[in-house]
Amino acid sequence: MTMQRHRIAVARRFGPPEAIAIEEHPVASLRQGEIRVAVRTGGLNPVDARRRSGSFGGTVPMTLGTEFAGIVVESRDARHAVGHEVIGWGVSGADADLVTTDADRLAHKPAGLGWALAGGLSGVGQSAITALASVRLVKGDVIVVHGAAGGVGTVLTQLAVARGFRVIGTASAANQEHLRSIGASAVVYGAGVADRIAEAAAGSPIAASVDLAGSREAGDIASAVLRAGGQSITLVPETMTSHGIRLVQVRRSAAQLQELLDAVADGTLVLPVESVPFTNIVEAHRRLDSGHSRGKLVLDLSDNPHLPAEGSLT
Numbered sequence: 001m002t003m004q005r006h007r008i009a010v011a012r013r014f015g016p017p018e019a020i021a022i023e024e025h026p027v028a029s030l031r032q033g034e035i036r037v038a039v040r041t042g043g044l045n046p047v048d049a050r051r052r053s054g055s056f057g058g059t060v061p062m063t064l065g066t067e068f069a070g071i072v073v074e075s076r077d078a079r080h081a082v083g084h085e086v087i088g089w090g091v092s093g094a095d096a097d098l099v100t101t102d103a104d105r106l107a108h109k110p111a112g113l114g115w116a117l118a119g120g121l122s123g124v125g126q127s128a129i130t131a132l133a134s135v136r137l138v139k140g141d142v143i144v145v146h147g148a149a150g151g152v153g154t155v156l157t158q159l160a161v162a163r164g165f166r167v168i169g170t171a172s173a174a175n176q177e178h179l180r181s182i183g184a185s186a187v188v189y190g191a192g193v194a195d196r197i198a199e200a201a202a203g204s205p206i207a208a209s210v211d212l213a214g215s216r217e218a219g220d221i222a223s224a225v226l227r228a229g230g231q232s233i234t235l236v237p238e239t240m241t242s243h244g245i246r247l248v249q250v251r252r253s254a255a256q257l258q259e260l261l262d263a264v265a266d267g268t269l270v271l272p273v274e275s276v277p278f279t280n281i282v283e284a285h286r287r288l289d290s291g292h293s294r295g296k297l298v299l300d301l302s303d304n305p306h307l308p309a310e311g312s313l314t
Helices: 046-053 115-133 151-162 173-181 193-201 216-227 237-243 254-265 278-290
Strands: 005-011 020-026 034-044 068-075 085-088 098-102 106-108 142-146 166-171 185-188 206-211 231-234 273-277 296-300
Touching (some): 034 278, 068 098, 068 115, 142 216, 151 166, 151 254, 151 296, 166 173, 166 193, 185 193
Parallel strands (some): 142 166
Antiparallel strands (some): 005 020, 085 106
């Protein structure tokens, strides 16, 4: 009997995107309580680039990716049967044809949710929810979101606006209209950004600074907000190290994912998603490294040979 094999993205050394290779590996037997999913899409996040570069520590070789959407192809847990379309998170090695996980890290994918958004919503969305829950705000408060045009920033901005907060978002000149379209007061980062933020605040105190960019200027503004009596948090370890800003540890749960799915369903949340073929993962990581993406990058595994043929499960 021929052993089943599948593709998986591996970094055998710390370094630039070129350190990534797609390799073929054998598929282990499924154990009791495990579920095997054929991946249709996989989300790319800044943490993937940091792990690959070595800035997060760890050891190599390492498998990449932590979130995905796909179809159950084998199950030893009654909560998810073969053929179920699912969203998964918190799994190391999700940039692959097949992912083995457990039911606690899976949720049913709504039938009307596209594959691209399904594969890319959980990571950025749960990061945004965690960050927003880490600051104490009341309706009308002004918050500054550094790096607001990326995936986490796009979600966080919309959730904050829906709760009645005023959002000042920093981004590149090319992403100003995107920020305005999701309800933020848009500010170009770079020299003079502190003055532009003050102008956008129009005399109101800044209640909180949320750093998603990891830049020195974001850290400087976060420190200034703290000195003025506001709150400052970061999702970027480098800002914690350089400026002593509180680092938020992202929490993930099925309940938070459901909150995101509900927001998508009722139109509160819109996340621009761009799909990149799995075979182009090196180029996708180059874009992660650039730090200038808008919305979310997602790997497209429509060529996954382990995906059930359309209609084969009906």
